[in-house]
Amino acid sequence: xxxxxxxxxxxxxxxxxxxxxxxxxxxxxxxxxxxxxxxxxxxxxxxxxxxxxxxxxxxxxxxxxxxxxxxxxxxxxxxxxxxxxxxxxxxxxxxxxxxxxxxxxxxxxxxxxxxxxxxxxxxxxxxxxxxxxxxxxxxxxxxxxxxxxxxxxxxxxxxxxxxxxxxxxxxxxxxxxxxxxxxxxxxxxxxxxxxxxxxxxxxxxxxxxxxxxxxxxxxxxxxxxxxxxxxxxxxxxxxxxxxxxxxxxxxxxxxxxxxxxxxxxxxxxxxxxxxxxxxxxxxxxxxxxxxxxxxxxxxxxxxxxxxxxxxxxxxxxxxxxxxxxxxxxxxxxxxxxxxxxxxxxxxxxxxxxxxxxxxxxxxxxxxxxxxxxxxxxxxxxxxxxxxxxxxxxxxxxxxxxxxxxxxxxxxx
Amino acid sequence: xxxxxxxxxxxxxxxxxxxxxxxxxxxxxxxxxxxxxxxxxxxxxxxxxxxxxxxxxxxxxxxxxxxxxxxxxxxxxxxxxxxxxxxxxxxxxxxxxxxxxxxxxxxxxxxxxxxxxxxxxxxxxxxxxxxxxxxxxxxxxxxxxxxxxxxxxxxxxxxxxxxxxxxxxxxxxxxxxxxxxxxxxxxxxxxxxxxxxxxxxxxxxxxxxxxxxxxxxxxxxxxxxxxxxxxxxxxxxxxxxxxxxxxxxxxxxxxxxxxxxxxxxxxxxxxxxxxxxxxxxxxxxxxxxxxxxxxxxxxxxxxxxxxxxxxxxxxxxxxxxxxxxxxxxxxxxxxxxxxxxxxxxxxxxxxxxxxxxxxxxxxxxxxxxxxxxxxxxxxxxxxxxxxxxxxxxxxxxxxxxxxxxxxxxxxx
Numbered sequence: 148x149x150x151x152x153x154x155x156x157x158x159x160x161x162x163x164x165x166x167x168x169x170x171x172x173x174x175x176x177x178x179x180x181x182x183x184x185x186x187x188x189x190x191x192x193x194x195x196x197x198x199x200x201x202x203x204x205x206x207x208x209x210x211x212x213x214x215x216x217x218x219x220x221x222x223x224x225x226x227x228x229x230x231x232x233x234x235x236x237x238x239x240x241x242x243x244x245x246x247x248x249x250x251x252x253x254x255x256x257x258x259x260x261x262x263x264x265x266x267x268x269x270x271x272x273x274x275x276x277x278x279x280x281x282x283x284x285x286x287x288x289x290x291x292x293x294x295x296x297x298x299x300x301x302x303x304x305x306x307x308x309x310x311x312x313x314x315x316x317x318x319x320x321x322x323x324x325x326x327x328x329x330x331x332x333x334x335x336x337x338x339x340x341x342x343x344x345x346x347x348x349x350x351x352x353x354x355x356x357x358x359x360x361x362x363x364x365x366x367x368x369x370x371x372x373x374x375x376x377x378x379x380x381x382x383x384x385x386x387x388x389x390x391x392x393x394x395x396x397x398x399x400x401x402x403x404x405x406x407x408x409x410x411x412x413x414x415x416x417x418x419x420x421x422x423x424x425x426x427x428x429x430x431x432x433x434x435x436x437x438x439x440x441x442x443x444x445x446x447x448x449x450x451x452x453x454x455x456x457x458x459x460x461x462x463x464x465x466x467x468x469x470x471x472x473x474x475x476x477x478x479x480x481x482x483x484x485x486x487x488x489x490x491x492x493x494x495x496x497x498x499x500x501x502x503x504x505x506x507x508x509x510x511x512x513x514x515x516x517x518x519x520x521x522x523x524x525x526x527x528x529x530x531x532x533x534x535x536x537x538x539x540x541x542x543x544x545x546x547x548x549x550x551x552x553x554x555x556x557x558x559x
Numbered sequence: 560x561x562x563x564x565x566x567x568x569x570x571x572x573x574x575x576x577x578x579x580x581x582x583x584x585x586x587x588x589x590x591x592x593x594x595x596x597x598x599x600x601x602x603x604x605x606x607x608x609x610x611x612x613x614x615x616x617x618x619x620x621x622x623x624x625x626x627x628x629x630x631x632x633x634x635x636x637x638x639x640x641x642x643x644x645x646x647x648x649x650x651x652x653x654x655x656x657x658x659x660x661x662x663x664x665x666x667x668x669x670x671x672x673x674x675x676x677x678x679x680x681x682x683x684x685x686x687x688x689x690x691x692x693x694x695x696x697x698x699x700x701x702x703x704x705x706x707x708x709x710x711x712x713x714x715x716x717x718x719x720x721x722x723x724x725x726x727x728x729x730x731x732x733x734x735x736x737x738x739x740x741x742x743x744x745x746x747x748x749x750x751x752x753x754x755x756x757x758x759x760x761x762x763x764x765x766x767x768x769x770x771x772x773x774x775x776x777x778x779x780x781x782x783x784x785x786x787x788x789x790x791x792x793x794x795x796x797x798x799x800x801x802x803x804x805x806x807x808x809x810x811x812x813x814x815x816x817x818x819x820x821x822x823x824x825x826x827x828x829x830x831x832x833x834x835x836x837x838x839x840x841x842x843x844x845x846x847x848x849x850x851x852x853x854x855x856x857x858x859x860x861x862x863x864x865x866x867x868x869x870x871x872x873x874x875x876x877x878x879x880x881x882x883x884x885x886x887x888x889x890x891x892x893x894x895x896x897x898x899x900x901x902x903x904x905x906x907x908x909x910x911x912x913x914x915x916x917x918x919x920x921x922x923x924x925x926x927x928x929x930x931x932x933x934x935x936x937x938x939x940x941x942x943x944x945x946x947x948x949x950x951x952x953x954x955x956x957x958x959x960x961x962x963x964x965x966x967x968x969x970x971x
Contacts, residue, residue, distance in 0.1 A: 160888070160912075160914070163912075163914075164911055164912055237911060243933055245931060245932070245933055247926065247931060249922050249926055249931070251931075251932045251933065254910065254918075256914075256944075258944050258945065259914075259944065341944060341945065342945060357772070360769070362774060362943075362945040362946075380967070383967040386967065386969055387967065387969055389969075390969035390970060391969075394969070394970055394971075476572070485963075485965075498666070498962050499576055499649060500572075500575075502572070502575075502668075502671075503960065504960055504961060505960065505961040505962075505963060506666075506960060506961070506962050506963070507962070507963040507964075507965060508962075508963070508964050508965060509964075509965040509966055509967055509968075510661050510963060510964075510965025510966075510967070510968045510969075511965075511968065511969045511970050513969075513970040514659065514661055514963060514965075514968070515961070515963075519657060519659060519661070519663075519970070520657070520663045520961065521655055521657055521663065531774075532668075532670050532671065532753060532958040533670065533753065533754060533774040533945075533946050533958070534774075534945050534946040536958050536959060536960055536961075537959075537960065537961040538961070546944040546945070546948050547948060547949075548915065548916055548917065548918060548948055548949065549916060549917040549918070549927070549932065549948075549949045550910050550917075550918050550919070550920075551897075551917060551918070551919040551920070551922055551926060551927075552919075552920050552921075552922075553919060553920060553921040553922025553923075553926075554921055554922075555792070555795040555798065555799065555921055555922070556921075556922045556923065556926070557798055557799055557801075557802035557803075557806070557922075557923045557925075558802060558806055558925040558926055558931070559806075
């Protein structure tokens with residue numbers, strides 16, 4: 148692990164000053180190579196899939212693990228999109244002349260070496276390598292042991308593309324051992340790794356955060372809320388709530404908890420219930436919700452903390468926007484919250500006072516996503532405030548250094 | 560400690576949405592109160608100073624601990640300057656309309672609760688409180704035990720000013736116990752504290768970084784370099800080197816190591832030696848430096864890693880800018896480095912390839928400072944890349960959340 152770290156650090160000095168052309172050649176070549184090797188990738192991936200079936204992995208797991216022609220095309224498309232993104236590295240901003248005569252600006256620079264720890268989806272191997280290289284960083288990838296054959300083969304194709312672009316091979320390295328101690332070592336390698344990005348279940352991320360000696364860009368859970376304000380457009384409220392909950396059940400920006408102003412409960416809740424009944428979504432409500440929907444299950448306090456990632460939603464009735472904000476700031480995981488309102492003051496209040504990485508007005512929480520925000524791609528979503536918050540694209544993998552231009556000035 | 564943390568967190572929600580007026584009233588009132596209580600502050604500070612004399616603290620320590628009329632005026636001026644700075648909180652930027660119809664922007668928000676751990680200088684108590692409040696954060700202050708009487712009294716004056724501005728008292732809290740376990744508890748209080756900022760000796764900061772469970776904005780040492788390029792203006796090189804080393808010996812942006820291109824060594828080094836001899840600065844040089852200055856002491860490898868903070872400088876002769884960059888990136892602490900050159904290509908190469916928080920051309924490393932960079936004030940200098948790099952002003956104490964404006968959009 149020390150050796151991998153040291154070579155990644157050494158490579159990072161070269162990749163930091165690589166030209167945009169070199170980085171884009173890498174991305175375009177890798178896209179081409181992936182397409183040309185589609186059959187090989189699928190046949191090697193089948194080893195991992197067969198192993199997963201042997202150990203009775205569940206369907207969702209196998210689905211995430213499996214590569215198809217469509218998956219591989221999507222990865223190649225993603226690479227071409229990253230190639231087209233602006234190269235941020237070396238850009239200067241905020242230039243100003245100071246009274247002393249010096250000019251001060253900030254230059255965007257890479258973080259250095261990224262350590263990425265992730266579970267089964269092997270497409271992360273390609274996506275993360277692409278974003279790391281485009282942002283001038285080296286990356287060390289530690290995928291799930293279940294996708295080891297796929298990842299090792301992808302590493303070969305990545306190395307080939309790096310060579311074509313005349314970039315150091317060590318700028319993308321895959322940890323080939325499935326030994327868990329590799330992760331423990333990796334997250335303490337402060338001499339060589341500048342940031343750890345874990346992707347996976349909450350327990351994995353919590354464990355890494357607790358033990359890491361290196362800064363972590365972490366994404367815990369997405370207990371997302373929608374608040375139906377007193378001044379909501381009810382049709383919009385129903386359609387947005389339906390979309391946020393049911394468009395996809397298992398994503399981190401899926402709606403998990405609904406907060407309804409009491410003035411709208413009588414009209415809004417029965418309309419929503421009808422749709423949710425059709426889609427088999429279970430509502431777990433507070434006592435006041437039950438007054439309007441007597442057949443539903445009572446919510447326990449724990450329900451309001453829950454990221455269900457499934458066909459369940461909690462519901463709380465409040466009497467004011469203040470109470471809504473207080474409830475949400477208490478139970479939310481600070482991922483994404485939306486207010487449905489036609490009242491500008493309430494919209495502004497919600498946006499200012501809700502302490503989450505994305506705060507929305509009159510739209511679906513499902514939009515909290517790097518592509519939907521125009522970042523071009525995302526390496527993860529940060530529920531932290533430090534360094535990067537919300538969807539993390541290229542900029543989140545960079546830092547700013549000060550550059551100072553003088554002509555002989557000294558300090559007096 | 561839990562109680563202090565919880566109340567700071569609670570207060571942070573209020574201070575986050577305080578108006579600019581409220582925050583500025585706090586700052587202006589505190590300035591007024593400090594001036595009005597100058598005599599009381601000095602007499603209470605005398606207790607700490609007397610105690611320090613009793614335990615035979617050294618002169619530099621006592622100097623840092625002691626308040627004078629001039630100090631107190633400076634603090635009050637500082638507060639008025641912070642009051643005049645723009646309020647960043649609530650500002651939105653990067654607004655753009657996406658193909659889906661939603662508008663996405665980023666809003667500047669406070670980090671939440673700052674934990675500040677510092678050694679003797681009690682003016683930090685006032686400076687840090689001012690920056691925290693102006694940037695919408697709560698702060699918990701843990702000063703050195705030697706300044707406990709001064710800090711407790713300043714806390715009283717701060718509370719009075721918070722009350723006048725109708726801001727929660729718990730937004731600035733001072734830990735009144737001098738028990739060291741308070742620090743250990745504080746740096747693990749992840750539930751309530753969002754960032755730790757330590758200021759003090761390298762060993763304190765390293766200990767905190769090792770043990771903290773919370774992100775740390777850390778400033779380790781300042782082993783700053785100047786490289787005298789082949790194309791340097793020699794008069795400028797001499798004057799800048801002299802200023803960077805001798806204007807103040809004990810600051811983190813003081814020059815500690817000189818790298819000289821061999822083509823200039825014969826003319827530059829004797830000129831510099833003459834000045835340094837007059838000022839009793841000792842040069843420790845590599846073997847090639849000794850060929851030009853036979854009377855100097857030989858530098859050991861360890862010398863090139865040293866932050867002397869005193870009248871010593873190391874010196875290395877190199878044959879190319881590449882060798883200079885390699886030497887600096889190896890030995891530097893990534894604080895501040897400057898190149899003296901009239902050659903644009905070399906200047907650009909140096910700026911791009913030196914991996915430090917400030918990189919300069921033709922000027923003195925002593926300019927690496929929040930005031931000289933126009934930040935208005937600084938709470939510290941970060942030698943990290945993560946979150947904030949270089950001098951940390953108001954912006955370093957904030958984060959960006961995404962705000963999304965819709966009109967009924969759902970994701971398809």
